Amino acid sequence: MPLENPHLDSVAVHAGREDLAMLGVHAVPLDLSSTNPLPDIERGGASYEAMATGGRPLADGGSVYQRLWNPTVARFESALAQLEQAQTSVAYASGMAAMTAAIIASTSFNGKRHIVAVRPLYGGTDHLLASGLLGAEVTFCAEHEVAASVRADTALVVLETPANPTLDLVDIAGVVAAAGDVPVLVDNTFATPVLQNPLTLGAAMSLHSATKYIGGHGDVVGGVIACDEETAARLRQVRAVTGGLLHPLGAYLLHRGLATLPTRMRAQQATAVEIAAWLESHRAVERVHFAGREDDRGLVGKQMTGPGAMIAIALRGGYEAAARLSSSVQLFTHAVSLGGVDSLVQHPAGLTHRPVAAHAKPSANLVRLSIGLESPADLMADLDAALSGASVPAARTADSEVRGYLSPEFA
Numbered sequence: 001m002p003l004e005n006p007h008l009d010s011v012a013v014h015a016g017r018e019d020l021a022m023l024g025v026h027a028v029p030l031d032l033s034s035t036n037p038l039p040d041i042e043r044g045g046a047s048y049e050a051m052a053t054g055g056r057p058l059a060d061g062g063s064v065y066q067r068l069w070n071p072t073v074a075r076f077e078s079a080l081a082q083l084e085q086a087q088t089s090v091a092y093a094s095g096m097a098a099m100t101a102a103i104i105a106s107t108s109f110n111g112k113r114h115i116v117a118v119r120p121l122y123g124g125t126d127h128l129l130a131s132g133l134l135g136a137e138v139t140f141c142a143e144h145e146v147a148a149s150v151r152a153d154t155a156l157v158v159l160e161t162p163a164n165p166t167l168d169l170v171d172i173a174g175v176v177a178a179a180g181d182v183p184v185l186v187d188n189t190f191a192t193p194v195l196q197n198p199l200t201l202g203a204a205m206s207l208h209s210a211t212k213y214i215g216g217h218g219d220v221v222g223g224v225i226a227c228d229e230e231t232a233a234r235l236r237q238v239r240a241v242t243g244g245l246l247h248p249l250g251a252y253l254l255h256r257g258l259a260t261l262p263t264r265m266r267a268q269q270a271t272a273v274e275i276a277a278w279l280e281s282h283r284a285v286e287r288v289h290f291a292g293r294e295d296d297r298g299l300v301g302k303q304m305t306g307p308g309a310m311i312a313i314a315l316r317g318g319y320e321a322a323a324r325l326s327s328s329v330q331l332f333t334h335a336v337s338l339g340g341v342d343s344l345v346q347h348p349a350g351l352t353h354r355p356v357a358a359h360a361k362p363s364a365n366l367v368r369l370s371i372g373l374e375s376p377a378d379l380m381a382d383l384d385a386a387l388s389g390a391s392v393p394a395a396r397t398a399d400s401e402v403r404g405y406l407s408p409e410f411a
């Protein structure tokens with residue numbers, strides 16, 4: 001970047017493209033090679049070894065094999081790191097592959113196997129941590145219980161802010177202080193690097209489900225962790241060995257998504273602010289969850305530059321009203337996921353947070369809205385019609401049936 005202190009908007013457009021003019025191209029090259037020609041056994045082998053242990057390819061050895069290194073993925077990683085004010089970043093096949101790698105990298109190199117997880121978390125993360133699949137022991141707690149939950153063998157503290165689905169805010173610097181020497185991972189998916197940079201607040205890792213805002217168009221699944229070089233080496237080693245790598249086409253699309261990320265975030269956020277205010281006085285709505293709505297610590301404005309574009313609403317009509325809303329919307333799509341240019345609605349207790357233990361599950365009358373780029377007036381008209389749900393028969397499932405799904409593992 002030619003300027004000394006480029007604005008985030010300029011970084012988003014130009015990061016990871018520094019060498020394009022020199023290459024004589026204008027668009028980012030997409031390298032789909034699964035394997036790469038080797039110079040000779042010794043130099044290829046040395047490069048292989050460097051990458052399999054978390055390093056970068058050696059200049060004279062090549063990148064050997066796509067699971068170890070891919071230049072299109074590396075470009076996206078470099079661009080994302082610039083937006084996160086991080087030394088580097090490591091990309092994965094999905095947000096959950098990234099979370100898995102972070103847990104393995106944290107619990108496999110120092111004999112510590114305990115994780116402290118601040119609830120609420122995305123249902124898939126909660127599921128992964130509660131399942132014991134990765135052999136870690138997990139203590140779930142509230143934000144104020146972190147200091148008391150940390151032990152001598154704690155390897156990692158995991159938190160999400162704003163949290164999925166209730167938009168609860170967690171004070172990142174506060175948790176970092178409470179965690180002491182233990183590294184803190186922040187799931188930054190809802191805020192994106194545009195609104196929040198957890199590493200500047202002392203977090204060790206900032207994780208994104210890139211599937212959401214970073215991609216932004218609902219057509220790519222990926223994950224990425226921004227961190228320092230030392231952490232990245234362990235994360236890359238886990239990726240190289242376990243194989244949760246991001247496909248280069250996914251990296252290409254995510255990199256392209258970065259260029260419009262600040263503009264999309266601001267536009268979607270402005271619409272969300274308008275819709276959240278309108279929902280406050282809607283007769284069908286019991287409570288609006290929106291980042292910063294009950295923010296007595298002033299975290300929006302301090303830790304985050306804005307509230308983002310996710311809203312959750314608790315409906316007066318309970319589960320039946322939630323089911324009616326979900327099946328009546330016309331402009332919103334009833335679908336899981338979030339952060340794209342089109343607006344989505346989904347029911348956390350029944351879908352994204354279905355595997356979460358009963359006492360930690362979102363309430364059955366809660367519906368989550370991901371606000372897109374459509375006209376605010378059209379979105380409100382759609383919601384208003386769906387909330388009245390006049391022409392749609394009530395769904396039959398009772399609240400108890402939604403809560404009733406729990407495999408013995410989670411009950």
Ligand SMILES: *Cc1c(COP(=O)(O)O)cnc(C)c1O
Pocket residue numbers: 094095096097122124125160164187189190208209210211212221222223337
């Ligand atoms: C979707 C999501 C994830 C998981 O990401 P995938 O790309 O679906 O694997 C993790 N954290 C949050 C907050 C999410 O919304």
